[in-house]
Amino acid sequence: MSDNPSIRYHVSMTKIQQLQKILIEFSYYDEMYGIAFKPRAYKLAAESVSVLNGEIENTWRKGGIKALKKFPGIGQSIAEKIDEFFRTGKIKEYQTMKKKFPVDIWSLSRIERLGPKHIHDLYEYLNVRNLSDLKKALKTHKVQTIPRWGAKSEKRLARNLGLTERASDRRLLSEILPYAHNILTALSQVKGVKHCTIAGSIRRRRDTIGDIDLLATSSDPDRVMDAFTSLPLVETIHERGKTRSSIRLRIGIDVDLRVVHDEVYGAALQYFTGNARHNILLREYALSKGYTLNEYGLFQHKKNSLIVCKTEEEIYTRLGMDTPPPEIRIGDDEIDAAREHRIPRLIPYGSVKGDMHVHTEWTDGTVSIKKMITAAKKVGLSYVAITDHTKSLAYIHGLNEKRILEQIAEIKKLNKEIKKFTIFSGTECDILKDGTLDISDKVLAKLDWVGISIHSYFTLSRKEQTKRIVAALSNPNVDCLFHPTCRLIGKRKAIDYDIDEIITTAKKHRVALEIDAYPNRSDLRDIHVRAAVQAGVKLTIDTDAHTPEDFRFISLGEAIARRGWATKTNILNTKKSAELRAYLQKKRSTKH
Ligand SMILES: [Zn+2]
Ligand SMILES: [Zn+2]
Structure with a gap:
């Protein structure tokens, strides 16, 4: 304007x-x-x-x-x-x-x-x-x-x-989520508030967020609006109304709050969660069944009456379908799947038991193995794989074969010391330009967990890049392809290769694909997760932690997995450590 x-x-x-x-x-x-x-x-x-x-x-x-x-x-x-x-x-x-x-x-x-x-x-x-x-x-x-x-x-x-x-552009979910939760907590405590929830793209857990949408019901809407517009984080009030107010936070992001009546809470939550395409398809389907659906409720044509839906589930149930989890409401095929009751039980938050991609001060992490483990325990994990970089990344002192063997010995010692926690000795081994790995097979075979990744030659042609990764995946020591597309949100585009061929190859060699939950990576993307799930390829959800605080990103990875229709069984590190070890050993022993 x-x-x-x-x-x-x-x-x-x-x-x-x-x-x-x-x-x-x-x-x-x-x-x-x-x-x-x-x-x-x-x-x-x-x-x-x-x-x-x-x-x-x-x-x-x-x-x-x-x-x-x-x-x-x-x-x-x-x-x-x-x-x-x-x-x-x-x-x-x-x-x-x-x-x-x-x-x-x-x-x-x-x-x-x-x-x-x-x-x-x-x-x-x-x-x-x-x-x-x-x-x-x-x-x-x-x-x-x-x-x-x-x-x-x-x-x-x-x-x-x-x-x-x-600052008004899209921001990473991880950056905005804490603010959304803070505001939610503050508003939930206002007298008269019954429901208060996050809607919109945050509820759908998109990687990046344009603004914060909140929805509440209250016996005293004025009081909620007062509390909302006088939050300490507010920079500007765009609008102050009885049912809708809009503010801008000092961090440069807009927040919308709508206060609705209890009877229409379900319809409003459904409507303001979106996305737009999902809503259009759902409305069309409702029409075909003799209903009108909008943000004010579900109306039956014959009786010309509002059907009270206090929850979203009541709306979807009334329309004869399951309730699709918010993360998959993108207007793809989820409405058909919900009608045919074939949406799987998506991986519940909190299912990941260990992090298979963790760095330490041995390379570019900030602290020792021990300190990373203390942090992992604190967030409820029961195992990690230590996966420091390898020698191609000389500028961060990537490990050579000798150093890897030293780290294996150190981890062996630590595993004896610590209780109720398992450390897998692993690596984030570099894929060279020709698809070979920069660590000898002899040493890779001694590791519990071999992750491989690309940190160079991002701009090879599609054909060359595909060939390179296929070759790397074919190495019998390899367990997982880390941050498979190498994209960095706002910084680097995904590398160009034939994802279908990579998925097929991963399936053939039983290599897992990683969902790297580090916020600006969020790599794999949801559509690729779904393709991998459909092909029967296993996945891991990792944080790529470089500091003790990074373990908090696990739930962001779970969100991506949910957006890709993954269930618990699709994700390797929802297994207990002993089960995972057995799985990996079996895979190694039966490889050609
Ligand atoms: Zn990496
Ligand atoms: Zn890494």
Whole structure:
């Protein structure tokens, strides 16, 4: 709409957000003019205001200036300003400051590494007052003419501005999910709320997310909307209504909340979960059965009446079908399958028992084998395969044969020490350009688990790439193809090869394909998972952990498996460790 984001960011802020903005702008202003002790206080006060939210006004109402002073950062002078703001809706000193320095500090301060001194310079030398002025100055390369700035700083600023603006693009599920859960928790605690749930693409667990959709039922919708629009994370309120409100979070993502009546909760949840194509197909099917389905409910034509559906299941049941799990509602063949009762029981979350792709400080992981195991135990896993890189990746000290043998010995020792946990000695062995592996067969045969992957020559022709991987999969020591397509979301496209041939070859040699749950990999993709499942190829769900925190991504991998219609039996590492070991040994001994 407007190409001036500063306008967009400022519409309809709540009172608390205005106060927060004023305090932040004061802190920047004071720092520009070298008032040494104050900026920190203003920042602290702004934080207090944001955290306390509505509480601050209550406190002020009850105890005035004196009561305000008990909060961090709020001394006499700031307390007086807050008091003035609550009494009159403005702060005189702020208005005077804005006259002297008419700059949208708030919006500019959102740009990474753009501090008070920079904002000051931009205004003093180039009269930059807002984001659109800044864009013009960058376009005409005037920014580099500011004393002590130079071309490098200009370039960096342009890049960081771009990042801020692109923040409204799609984001990784892993990044957004915690925010969605936080908001959900906050709203669930609001008085009168009965249901509160995440809908939309997050509920379908897509790899990337455009915005957060929430749905609630409540006996007091106004109260929910108040709580929603005054969440501490809010940057802008786009819309505040009785049934729908929409906000933008400081991290640059929009959140929509709809509050509906209990009787239509099922229909609304179904509708707002989507996707659009699934909904169109379902509506068409409902019509053919004499119903109208929309976000307000399911209506029977004959009686011209609403059928109360408090849950989604009631809708699908009424239409004579099973309820497809949200992850597979993409408007493919899931409605037919649901009608014919042939959707399998998808792998339940929490089914993965071990992680078969784990790095340590032996190569590019951050900690020791022991520390990774402690972390794996903490998230409920009962085994891992240690799969450090091999010698082709010299820049991260990939292991050669000798080092691999040393690691096998170390793991043997550790397995004796630790209780109720199994470590498989494994590798992430590099596939060379010609499809051979960079570790000798003799050493590979000594490992419990051989994962192979491509880290070079991503751009070979389709024919060459296919040939290369087929050759690698044919090595009898190989157990699994790691991150099979090598894509990195937002960074690198998938390598080009004939996926059907890879699946056929994997089946033939009983090699598993990995679902690498590391968020920007999410590799295999759902459609390939489904093809592998249909072909009877086994899969693993791994995190490719390089730090102890990475094990938390397991459930993201389970989501991809679910999107690919995988059941528990399709996934190797849902087996117990002893079963998995037996499976691998049998596979090795019967290989030609
Ligand atoms: Zn890798
Ligand atoms: Zn790896």
